[in-house]
Amino acid sequence: MDPPIHDQTAILQDQSVIIQEQSAIIQEQRAALKRMEERMAAFFDQQKAPQNVPIP
Structure with missing residues (x-):
């Protein structure tokens, strides 16, 4: 019986x-994920320090 x-x-x-x-x-989590993706992209797009630079 219902x-x-x-x-x-x-x-x-x-x-x-x-x-x-x-x-x-879910909307908050998606926004947070997008911010994290943007930060990670900015982090990986940084210039790398030169390597094997001779010391005078």
């Missing part, structure tokens, strides 16, 4: 809130 309709409505509302919260968290 729960009463008002219980089903409450459950759907709770699930909707959870989905919205999870969507917000």
